[in-house]
Amino acid sequence: MEHTETRLTWMIGARVKELRARNGLTAQKLADALASEGVPWERGTVTKLETRRRDNVTVNELLALAKVLNVAPVHLLVPLEDDQPMPVTPETMMQAGHVREWVRARKALPGTDLRIFRTEVPLSELAAKREFFETLADRGDVDRDVINRINPEMGLGRKRGDADG
Structure with a gap:
């Protein structure tokens, strides 16, 4: 079995080829566009x-490719077919749909500490999430205890505006 990094690079290469054609770019035009973004690629690259004659893509190259090809980086990195298996690590294969949700921070991988996964986000996202859950609880759509069990990092107390809360 080939090296995981090589397999991921080949998957990226297939998506680049598809998107380059869809964008009407020749290999030279893609190389020129990447060069204008500070990634000095040539047509041969x-x-x-x-x-499948290149074994790796740097993070900088991946981001520049995504920008030039008008897609989010996740759509270069993860196959579009949800049920397609793909390597996450040399020892872990998962379905692409699950990996895509993980990359988007929507779904944790099995064995992940959910408290860390859900809280290692920008404070603005955490504040927005808390506000969302506070609104649901205040309207009575969801019980605060349920929210606290599902999202212990929220630590929702009593209803906003309660005199002793």
């Missing part, structure tokens, strides 16, 4: 990636 694009061709090597698309024909």
